[in-house]
Amino acid sequence: MSLLKQSPKSQSNANVGSVKEETFHCTDRFPLDCGKELDGYEIRYESYGKLNAAKSNAIYVCHALTGDHHVAGFYEGKEKAVGWWNHVVGPGKPLDTNQFFVISSNCLGGCRGSTGPSSKKLDGSGETYGAQFPDLSIRDMIHAQRALIDHLGITSLHAVVGGSMGGMQALQWIVEYPGFAKNAIIIAATSQHSVQTIAFNEAGRSSIRGDVDWKKGDYEETAGPNQGLAVARKMAHITYLSDVGMEEKFGGDHRLSQTNEFEFSVQGYLDYQGKKFVERFDANSYLKLTEALDRFDLVGEKGLSDAVSCVDTRTLVIAFTSDWLYTPSQNKQIVDALLQSGKDASYLEINDSHGHDSFLINSESFLKALDVFLKPNGSESSVIEEEGFRKLKNRYEVKKEADFRAIDEWVNPEDRVLDLGCGRGLLLEHLRETKQVHGLGVDRELGKSISCVARKVPIYQEEILNALAKIPDNTFDWVVFSRMVETLPEPGEVIEQALRVGRKIAVSFVNYGYWRNRWNFLFQGKRVCNEVYPHQWESSHLSNHFSIREFEEFSKRLQANGVRVSLGRKMFYRGDWVRKCQCLPNLRAGLAIFEIIKQG
């Protein structure tokens, strides 16, 4: 699929090269959500690319629970230890350092240079915080990140981007500082931990707290609760992968020979993961950060829509199908709330077997999604050319776009339009450009949805009925079904849902009552097979074709059943889908477009 072929740009192997850590020292008192405060703090950070004169090209990258600020490049002398997102950040990469100034910092409470439980207190006592380090929230971490950004003289962010805990931080960013970030990419995240996730974290924490070396958090630096921390890591590590991914990695030969130290290969793998983690992570940090995650709850008593009502950031949420830690459903809840509050939000779901950790994997469609979302408006033409989708300069020449013309005529400037089965977003792009329409597309295919992102058309990658169910009443002026009702089971239900969320509906469909179909059926006793119905019986998809008459009778039945609607404008085109058709449309029209208007 040409869309998913990496463009020459994103194939770039260029790196940001050698990088240096920097430290932001803040001696201001720093109040925390728990009611306590820090006397001051340090934030360790790195940056790549150059801040432009307008200071408008900064992208802030938030790391995951056990990640850090070393996002890209390498430290002098350690050329092999490139940052954890080195394939994402760099010249010509999705977070393009030729274009953007990318910053990342170790989070407050961490143990990779920023102030956390293993840091020395600022009171000059020389003691480390240990057990005395106060409880943290994701919001506290954001506040410290904002202070760093202010310190760098940056007054707005082009984007804030993060996966997992980083995604939760990005979400907190756009809620906490409305409009400060123009764009946000929230990846494999959630607005609230599930009970299952809290339970896994709690099992891990109880392993640390139960270790005799934990000493209620006041352990010696060289003799911490390593055993308990390693067990917590092993367990958590399983939740970062997927069942299928683990089979791919270890399946087939997961029993080892008797001479091996371990009986199962995954046992050795986990043992290694546990040991490596203990070397680089502090147990108290692990406790404080996982507790902050478990406490993170933007849903609260008022609901997530209320929490995000202040947001003024164009947002993309990306989930991975195999992620069972922060599931697609949890990620969708974020988009649902943003859309319910009328925000510009998109949702993509990528089919990758690497589970939650998929956001760390170099996968083409993921990089493409990041790339096209962050590129400024107007630069999408290369992507669209790449699609190989349509070569025609004037899309109105295309026979199949008769319904575009009708809808174009009917829609008013600045209308809100929901396009169900929007494909690559051509209609909504056109309506935005010509009529400043506010559009939302729904399509279930990833490739098409990425095209929408490239066109800056908000897209919800989802099945139509599922998407409709989440949209509040009267959200849209128009709901558009462009030649897709025939692919829906029980279309009446879908149309009633559409009438709930929109004031008017435009339904375009191929008229099955067209004389050629009837003729063929009468004299040949079989269905017509042509350009419009291209498949022989045996390779047909299931469908629910209908005629103009059937549609009109349906709308009468709707009214008879007490649904307050009326049929508005109609347009009928002849078999060529170009010439209009006035009389005997059910016999003579090849394509029909109806307007249904909700009353009262």
Added chain:
Amino acid sequence: MSLLKQSPKSQSNANVGSVKEETFHCTDRFPLDCGKELDGYEIRYESYGKLNAAKSNAIYVCHALTGDHHVAGFYEGKEKAVGWWNHVVGPGKPLDTNQFFVISSNCLGGCRGSTGPSSKKLDGSGETYGAQFPDLSIRDMIHAQRALIDHLGITSLHAVVGGSMGGMQALQWIVEYPGFAKNAIIIAATSQHSVQTIAFNEAGRSSIRGDVDWKKGDYEETAGPNQGLAVARKMAHITYLSDVGMEEKFGGDHRLSQTNEFEFSVQGYLDYQGKKFVERFDANSYLKLTEALDRFDLVGEKGLSDAVSCVDTRTLVIAFTSDWLYTPSQNKQIVDALLQSGKDASYLEINDSHGHDSFLINSESFLKALDVFLKPNGSESSVIEEEGFRKLKNRYEVKKEADFRAIDEWVNPEDRVLDLGCGRGLLLEHLRETKQVHGLGVDRELGKSISCVARKVPIYQEEILNALAKIPDNTFDWVVFSRMVETLPEPGEVIEQALRVGRKIAVSFVNYGYWRNRWNFLFQGKRVCNEVYPHQWESSHLSNHFSIREFEEFSKRLQANGVRVSLGRKMFYRGDWVRKCQCLPNLRAGLAIFEIIKQG
């Protein structure tokens, strides 16, 4: 749904009453799979109901990892502590103690009375085994169970039944002792641990082994690795539940007030689970039993089909949709292998939100499935009456059964018949009773599939294409599609798959070319709406109707594409589906039945 209404029998509140533990002492040397041996062993067991004179009514129940032999009833003075399957075993319950003699024993290696790591050695030293207890396999456990059964003078089992580890034992039983058990019910089990499951177990074991009190297994009875064992239990407990189930149980209010000992309600729950477990379970037993589970591997190098090729037991495998420990897919693998080896095996999948632990839950459809599977042949009439499905005494009077008549005519005695979309199994039941046909039904609905089980018709509850993909070439004499091809997308592919697995195919379908359909379409420009096509456009399901002519042309295209088939017999019925139709069938026939024969 009437089928799932508990019958008066299974609503029974009668219990087996007060029960007593018994112990089987064996002083024979007992060789183990690991190469070591035990000098002897004890098996603690319970039994309920009465062994009949023929000793043919015994059912053996195998318990799960942390379960035991106390399956039903209570101990004198402990009336509230009823057995873990008290709702399944008892008078009038699915494992009906009025009818069956039910036995269960604590497994070898356990810690509830049978010989295990916490038992005293038989050498008179007074020492416990502790770390010296040898490695175990599921097969070792079965050998000890068989010795108990022999000791009780039982020469065959009516059934062996078990869930989780118990299901794996039941599977090992039917492989190890072909034909000894007439029936087996394997619930929420697997033939081989997934890498993910091994990883979870390993994380748990490393928690126990890392506890300073473990002392390499030679801990004092009163000072074991309680902390490590509790953490292992907490983690494992999460895998026994489902995400959705945990939300149902703790969702909404999972944060507790600050005055509470715990911050999250699930934290308190897990803490309680951990503490309770430590009181009743031995850490060394936990290590030995989980290792035995991780080692259990009937797939091996030769594959599962080879392993089960000796099986001579009618088998039912039951999975739960929300079980992510032993997934539906893992359970299906067992059935796939049995079917591939030509065995009588059925698969049911129950939609229950309780995750893996669903097999411990009192759910109606689960109890129904156990009940109807275990009842002797001929007693299913009450179930079938309950269905309210068909009142007619003679099913051949039913208009819709025209295709039954044709298929009945064509099938030879003892043919192997695959019925795709078999519904409640009427056709296969009839063919078995009249022609000793060996049938397998495929249907995706649980209620219908349970009806098949009640009719002793082997049933695979699955989507048709998924089921077909698992069946080896040339397994069946006949593959029957009874009025269901029109519900399939790309039916040509399905029919080609069917030609792979069968020698002949019978396809019955409603002829869409029937004159009334044509007439209606020509003059009204809409589809006919009648008894056969009962839905108006807006409430129609997606479909792929076709005519006799289209089917005939398809078969010619098949031949042209090099598929070696010929059209065999045909039967056409008129609009009443009763009178046969000879001329102009595409115009005059309401129902058509075709035979397709694979060449060579």
